[in-house]
Amino acid sequence: MRHVRASIAAAGLVAASLVGHDAAAMVQSKCLVGKNKCISKKAEALLACWEKAQKPGKPADPNDGGCVDKAMRAFDGGARPEKGCFEKLEDKRQSDCVTFDDGAGAEAIVDVCVERLVKTINPKASQTKCAAGKVDCVTKKLKGLLSCYREAQTPSKPVDPAACIAKVKDRFDGGIATPEKGCFEKIEGKSKSDCKDPVDNTAELEDVVDDCVDALVVFLEGTDTVTTTTVQETTTTTTTTTSSSEPPTTTTTESGDTTTTVSDPEPTTTTLPDAG
Secondary structure (H helix, E strand, O other), X not given: OOEEEEEXXXXXXXXXXXXXXXXXXXXXXXXXXXXXXXXXXXXXXXXXXXXXXXXXXXXXXOOHHHHHHHXXXXXXXXXXXXXXXXXXHHOOOOOOOOOOOOHHHHHHHHHHHHHHHHHHHOOOOOOOHHXXXXXXXXXXXXXXXXXXXXXXXXXXXXXXXXXXXXXXXXXXXXXXXXXXXXXXXXXXXXXXXOOOOOOOOHHHHHHHHHHHHHHHHHHHHOOOEEEXXXXXXXXXXXXXXXXXXXXXXXXEEEEOXXXXXXXXXXXXXXXXXOOO
C-alpha cells in the first residue's frame, strides 16, 4: 500500500523541492499524462483568477464571479466527485494509472503553489499592471514546464525533458546571453512601468515555479520524497490519503513546519532550508 501525506499551510507560504528525481527513471503512462494536464489546467485557471485581481480597477477578490470556484469544480467535480479530472482517468476500463485517489493531494499542492507565487510577486497585494503581467509570466513558465514533463511521461517518448526545460527557462529569464529579454525584465523596463517592490526577483520566482513543478511531478509519479517548509508560523492541516478504500484522515496542529511526503514503503524525509 502506498501512503501519500499532503500537508498544506492554511494561511502560509510553502516552498517545495524535488529530492533525487532521475530523468532516466521517468514514469510513463497515459493516465499520468492526463493527470499532469489536469493539474496544469487547474493551476492556469487559478493564476488567471489572480492575474485579473492584480489589475487596477478590477475587483481585488480572485473569486469574483466565482472564478476560483469554477477552477476547483473543473478539477474535482464539485458536487459530483466522480466527474473530477483524476477520477475520470482512474475509472477508465483500461486505466494505466500508477497512483489512485490522489486528487486531493495534488490539488493541495497546486493551491499552495499558486498562493506562494502570487504572494512572492505581490506581497502587499497592491493592484498594478506590473503584478498582473508577472503573474502571466509565471503562469507561462509553470505551464511550459509541466508540458515538458508531460511529453516525457508519454509512453514511447524520450524520457529526458532537459532540452525542453532549458527552452522554457530561456523564455522566462532571457537566457545567459540576453537577460534583459526576460519576462520580468521587459515588464520592469517599460518607460511607464508601475512596478513596486520587490523588483529584480526573476531568479526567486523561477525557483518557486521550479520547486512547485518538481513537487507535483514527484507526487504524481509516487516515486520519491518531497519535503516542504513553511516561511512563517501557520496552522497546518495534514491529510493522509491511501490507495485503498480507507477514508482520508485530517489533523490540525499549530506548527511552523509543513511536510509533504511521498513514500513507499518506508518514508525518508529530508528537511530543506526555508525559501525566504
